[in-house]
Each structure stands twice: as structure tokens, then as C-alpha cells.
Amino acid sequence: MGQSKKYIFVTGGVLSGVGKGITAASMGAVLQAKGINVSIQKCDPYLNVDAGLLNPAEHGECFVTKDGAETDLDLGHYERFLDLELTQKNATLSGKLLSNLIADERAGKFGGKTVQLVPHLTGAIQDAIELAADGSDVHIVEIGGTVGDYEGLSFVEAIREFAGRVGRENCLYVHVVYVPFIGTSKEFKTKPAQNALNELRGFGIVPDCVVVRTDDPAPAGVAKKIAMFSGVSEDAVIMLHNAKTVFQIPLIIADSGVLNVLNKFTGNDTTPDLKKWQDIMLAQSTVRERDVTVGLVAKYMDNEDTYISVLEALKSAAWHTEVNLEIKWINAETASDTDFDSVDALLVPGGFGERGVPGKIAAADYALRTGKPYLGLCLGLQVAVIAAARRGGLADAHSAEFDKATEHDVVYIMAGQEGKESTGGTLRLGDYDAVLRDGSKAATAYGATEVVERHRHRYEVNQKFVQEIEQGGLVISGTSPDGKLVEFVESPEHPYFVATQAHPELKSRPNRAHPLFVGVLRAASKR
Template sequence: MTRYIFITGGVVSSLGKGIAMAALGALLQARGYKVRLRKLDPYLNVDPGTMSPYQHGEVYVTDDGAETDLDLGHYERFTGVSARQTDNVTTGRIYQNIIEKERRGDYLGATVQVIPHVTNAIKDFVLSDAGDVDFVLCEIGGTVGDIEGLPFFEAIRQLNQELDVQQAVFVHLTLLPFIASAGEMKTKPTQHSVKELRSIGIQPHVLLCRSERAIPDGERRKIGQFCNVKHDSVIEALDSEHIYEVPLDYHRRGLDREVLRHFGIKDAPEPDLTRWNNISKALRSPDGTVDITVVGKYVALPDAYKSIIEALHHGGLANQVRVKIKWVSSELFDDSDSDLESELSGSHAILLPGGFGERGATGKIRAAQYAREKRIPCFGICYGMQMAVVEAARNMAQIEGAGTTEFGSPNAKIVGLMEEWTKGNSKEVRSESTDLGGTLRLGAYSAILKSGSKVAEIYGTDRIEERHRHRYEVNIAYKEQLEAAGLIFSGLSPDGLLPEIVEIEDHPWYIGVQYHPELKSRPFEPHPLFSSFIGAAKIQSRLV
């Protein structure tokens, strides 16, 4: 029997529901259970694919091509369970599906309403495609009381009534602020949040209380009494030294034990936390620090590069070093008079992440040139790889007018719009007039690596599969010119038409990839490219 855990939040957003759910999933896994993690997002966008990174952070892409919330990245990194299309849904997608059904006449003339039609669609999503897992964990985005979230709260309330006894547990994450001027921790925001939740028919079983300070036992008892929650089910959630220590901290405070108790599971095996303890030890005792400069377009909001941040730290774990990230806006270098030396000279390695549009493009090109000429390890990802190829075309191959059609009409179209490609057994076709949403080359695609290349050595194989999210592609027609100048096309699509990887042989470490390797990196299984990149930075820093 599959059991369901619903994670809700109150008082304020950004308390860490996604991390909390990922950590709980990891703890259940450590006890030998199979888990699946899902996110229900109340916003009206069909998916986050067209949303600004400043609004929503990064777009996380699954193997099957779903553009999803960044919390799914946390779920995968903590549990290793690959997310699917069926693990993230928005109000927009729910309404889109319902309206399509109504237009087809599937409702047989019935008046289509929030209850039962919208709530039924949400319930169907929660219950679908669970397979043989023991627990499905569902995070409800936003906070209790948000008007757009009400259908989701109503749907999980109904599910609690429809499922068998002890088949659903509600975990509510809330805030316990400390008022310094009064010298007191205030429980009232939590009380009001739970009151709001109970007013719509949901009684939380477990309270996860985020606080900057230890919660006195008296305050925990007070919260339990006023919120109708057992004292032991009021769990303290302090800031952890590192997010990969959250599972260990939550286990010490009894989160997984209390959840299992509410399910009536008394004979659960003790968790095997060996790998989490090993990660904790590695994080606390590195051999040194490497300085990585990320030259990006959205550096004002680090969540726009969340998976890259984590993959860099995973590479640090693999090399037993601490990774210190310096954020530099690529716009700083758009002006040819800007001083790259002052911003980049202390870098042990430079990473050029993905992005879209003209703003900051020249800056990325100049940063790529600096890394190439100064022989600093450089890693270009997606858009960053494309700008690195444009730089190589201009300055290594001396191709006049080299540029990208993403903005402008260059004489030499080094990077251009992808008009068709193969996906499975079908052909995907795009044009300038195609809608932006959901029309990129998305999901897992294979690449063939060049024998003897650096990437083939790093991967230890000649065929890989990585996740993509892009609309523009390096033009294969310039392959011979660029290779003659020293930029090697070391990875191509199986049909040989789409460049996937470029590298410079005569350089300590200079690799660009069209895909997003950060999406497949895990703390207990760092991505080989990030491990190698941080290894090169470690050599650059003279730690070895």
C-alpha cells in the first residue's frame, strides 16, 4: 500500500519546504523504503519554462523533457530518484487540461467547477504513476491562506478522507521568529498558520518549526497544545551548517520517527545514514579551498543557478576541497573598456553558465577569451558554450562577422536557431514563429564522444546521455574551420549533425557542453565533468 505525505508551509515562503521534503524522502530511503517526490505549484503558468529566472529561479529539466520547479532538483539530489513529467503540476496545466476536456465535450454538458472538477484533477495527479513505491511525498507550493492554493489544499483534504486510515500524513512547516528587542521567541505566527490550515479542514500531524535558535521545551509544549499536535511531533528545524546535513539533523530531532508513528508503522528498520555521515565529514574537513568565478547573467539571484551551485560543491566533495563561488555579472564585461583582470585574475577556474538573450553576451565572450588566453580552467554550459565557440571563431579561427542569430543577423552564423532534430522516432520542427513555452530541445539526448578526447577520458565511455534545454545550436558547418584553429568538436549527436561538446587540447582544462550536466550531479555521485573541473581548479590553486 502506498502512503502519502503532504508538506505544506505557513507564515512566509522560502522556509525550505523543498529541502525538508527531500531530506524526509532521503531518511525514508535510508530505512529501506521506496519513495517518489512531487511538487504541486499553484501559479497559473503551465510550467516555469517561460518565467524569468529572477521570478522563479532556475528551470529544472527532467529526462523526459519536463520543465519543472527547482525543488525537483533537491528531490533528485537527496534521493537519486529521477523525476518525471508526472512529478510537477501547476494550476495552469490543471486548468489547461480541464478546458481542453470541456471543449471536447468530455463533461457531457456539466457545469465545470473548481469542486469537483479542479480538485478531482489534482487528486488524479497525486495518485497517478506512483508505481510500487512505499511513500509519495507531495509538496504544496506557497503558503496556507494563498488564494491560488485553495484548490490544492481542498484536494488533499478530500484525499485524506478518501484514503484508508493512516494512509496520509500532513507535515506543516512554519516559522518561529525570535524578536531580539523583546528577547522572546514568538509562537503566535505558527498558531495562526495552523489555525488557518485547520479552518479549511486539515489538521497537521507533524509541525516542523523553522527557527534561528533552539526551541525551549516549554515553547514546544505550548505550540503542541494550541495547535492540537502531540508534543513529540513538534520538531525543531534549525539552520544546518550545510544542506546535506539536513537529513542528519532532522533524524536527530525525530522527524522520520514521528512521521512513521503517525502511519502506525512500529517495526521500521533503523536508517543507514552512512553516506550522509560520510558527506558531512567531507564537508567539515576539506583539504583546502578553490575559488570559482561564475560569470553569469542572473547572478543577482543565485537560485537561478541552483543546480550549478550544488554541482560545484559536489565536485568539491569529489576532490576533498571547499568550493568558494564568486559571482560576476557578465554585463560588467559588455563594455570593452571594462577591467577583466581585476575581477578574474584570482580565479582558480571560470564557469560560464546558461542563459538567453543579448544582455551580457559580449561579457561572456570576453570572459571566455580571458580564460583561454590566461590558461585558466574554463567550463562553458549551454549558452556559455555557445559564446565560447563564438569567441573561438572570432579570435582563433579569424572568422569575420562570427556571431549568433539569437540576436542580430551576423555574417557568419556560428550559432543558429534549431529548426529540426530527432526525438525518439519522430522529427521535431521549429521556426521563429513557434511559441516559446515547451518548444525547446528538452530532456535526455545521447552524444558520441571522440576517441582520445579529454571528455572521453573524463566520462570513461564513448557514449553519454545528458539533459538539454536550448533553442539554438552551434553550426556544424564551421566544424572544420574551428578544429583547424584548435577548437575540437569532441562530442556530437549520434547522427553527427549537432555539436554537443567542444574542447581545446592545448589548455589545462577548457570544455564547453551544449547540455546541462549540473542536472544529473548528486552529492554521493558527483558528475564527472564537475569532478574533473574542480580537480583542474585544485591544480591551478597549487593545493596538489
């Protein structure tokens, strides 16, 4: 590579959810496979300050970085593909930039100048991009939404201007478009993609590469037509139909004309070492001798993105333990023993709000009664503690989050969190240390007694009720270093009943399964 830092901007057209995040992460993976130091960033035009208060049913999971940023789920894709631990600087939302600009204006930092979207907001966007790019050779920036959205205009203008700041030769513009197949006429229609490309050019950006998303493989004529209307060469148009797995995308990109575009752009024509991705594909396609069905006890039943990191962590653990994984969705609002009987293991993920909590408590109680393997994550730990306390003699044991009148609040609000229940950015967020009891199931799974996991919670286990919780079948197997916060609980006599207040799914990688997920699948496969 040359000395100048390179920037790749990934935009989208036609519709949202077209795959910009996977495309950006996959291009980064190919560059890494060439030995290039890559960084990545998501710029979202939403007026939210962060993703912490966004509805997960609409936007998918809230991904948490090691330093406590509540971000869009695309940062999870970035971390899994690039094996990086990202930070607050890798997630940029309009609301945060605007609030900073307004604060600076109120503090008199503009010296009486008129504060405008151009140049002040566009300049702030560019500053955020340069900050996130620090320390890398190539920085990839995904612009959320679709080109033409009103709220996104400042971001499109900012990345257009950015070429003037760093040199057009140091900027690569990638536009991701969607081409639908019309069943009645039996043909792919490129007109929406043509319009999306025209719109991008109307804002002064001519793409260097076009990624064409289709549901099914499209004929070569589609690429030819897109090339003609986009103004890019045909070998810089990549046709990307739905793959069996997103982890195939780096291999597809490396096998397309886009590799030549990346080689020319970076000045690095090293053949990418893609063995990691080939191994992942082999692991995914191999049929194993053992089948394991995991019951995911959840309240959002119509949007898998709400639990995307949990699902990916389960898949990675299945490849590692060499089992065929089936995930059965169990509606927490209607869950019963019949549902629990039909699976080999139960997993209760994190969540907020009272809806579905009785079903999640029932799942934990069932696992304690029957010896069925159980993994609880965040809320999954809290409902396990409630179930155990009720089994230990406290019939009305509950969480103060769901029953403020209970006298036996075995889960209660953390000190300093009172009154902040509906506010953003105030949870216990990011990496925290935990000390595990030597010889515990958790310590055995990790192979260590000191671990670091990411958190996102406001309530904690009330250690005043430890005796009743233990009588119900659970012991505290991990705490914060000062012993004040319960981080892990487990059932000593159980084949595998482990729950953590953390979100270990956020640190799982496709080629490095998380030990807690491996543990529950191993226990399930033995049944």
C-alpha cells in the same frame, strides 16, 4: 510496511520559501534509509502550465527532468536527496490541470455537466497524485505556496478530500511554519505560526507533524507552545533552525521525534542507515590542503537559486577532489581580465537573453588565451564557439539569438524552432545521447564515449564554420549520434577547456560528483 500505499502531504504557512522542499526531500531520504520505496511530487498552484517561462531571478532555476519537463527547482532538491530521476508526472501545476479540464469540456467529455473547481479540479489534482505515486510505498507531495493563498485553495481541499479516497490512516499531514526572532524584544514570536496552523485547521486538516523553522536555535518553550496551539504532541514538533548545509536535515529529522511519527505511520521501525548522509557531512566539514576558487560568470547576481544545481554540482566535485572550494561571482555585464585573473577556473552557466553575453564571451576568450581551466554549460558552449570563431578570423562572429544581422552566425537556431522563440515547452528538452571522440578530454572525464545528458536549448553550433572555430582553438569532441548537432567542444592543447550544450549539473548528486565538474576542479587545483 502494510499493504496500503502511504501519502505524506507537506504544506507551508507564514511565508513562502520556508523550506518545504528540503523538508519533504529529507523525510523521503530518511524513509529510503529505512529501506522504503519512496516517490515524490511538487504541486504548484501557479496558473502556468510549466516553469519554462517563469523568471529565474524571481523563481530560481528551471529544473529539467529526463523526459523534458520544465519544473520548479524543488525537483532538483528531490533528485539530489533521493537519487531519483523524476518525470513530468512529478510536477503538477494548476495551469496544466485547468487547460486539460477546459480541453475535455470543449470535447464534450463532461456530458453537459457544470465544470467546477470542486469536484472537477480537486478530482484532477487527486488523480495526478495517484498517478505520480504509482510504484512506490510512500508518496510525498509538497504543496507550493502557503496555506491560505487564493490560488492554492483547490490543492488544500484536494488533499483534505484525498484522505476520504485512500483512508485517513494512509495520510500524514506535515505543516512547515516559520517563527521569527524579534531583535528589539529579544524573543521568538509564535503568533504567525499559530495563525498559520489555525488557518490549516480551518480548511479541515489537522496536521500530524509540525516543522518549525527558525533562523537560530529556539528555546524548548517554542515547541511546547506550537504543540499546544497545533493540537499535535510535542514530540511531533521538530525545531529546525538554519543548518550549515541542507544535507544535514535528514540527520536532524532522524534524530527527532519525527522519526517515531514516521515509524508509526509506515509500520516500519527499522533503524535508518544514515551512513550516506554522515559521509556527506564529514566531506563538507573536512578542511583540505588545497584551495580552489571558481569564477562563476553570471548575470543574476542577487539570487543564488538561479544557479542552484551548478553550485551544488561544484560543491559535490569539491568534496570528491578534496579541495576547499570558493565560488567567486563575476558579473557578466562588467567582467574583465582583472576578474578572470583572480580565480583558478572559470565556469559559464546556461542562460537566455543578450544581457551579459559580451562578458561571457570575454571569459571564454581569456581562458583560450591563458590556459585557465574553463567549463561551459549550454550558453557556456555557445559563447566559447563565438570566442573561438572570432580568434579564427571571423571578427563579427556571433549567435543569431543576439545578432540576427550577422553574416557569420556560428550559433544559429535549430531546424523547426523558427518562430517559437517566445513560446513555452518548445525547446530541445530532456535526455539526449551524445557520442564523444575517443581520447578527447570529455571522453576521458566520463570514462566513456557514449553519454546521456539533459538539454534545454533552441540554438546550436553552425557546423558551416567548423574550420574557423578550429583555427580559433576549439575542436568538436562530441555530437548527436547522427552527427548533426554539436554536443561538446574542447581545446586539445589546453589543460582543461571543455564545454557542453547540455546541462550536466542536473545529474550531479552530493555523493556522486559529475565528471565534468570534477575535471575542471582537478585542473584548477594543479595550477
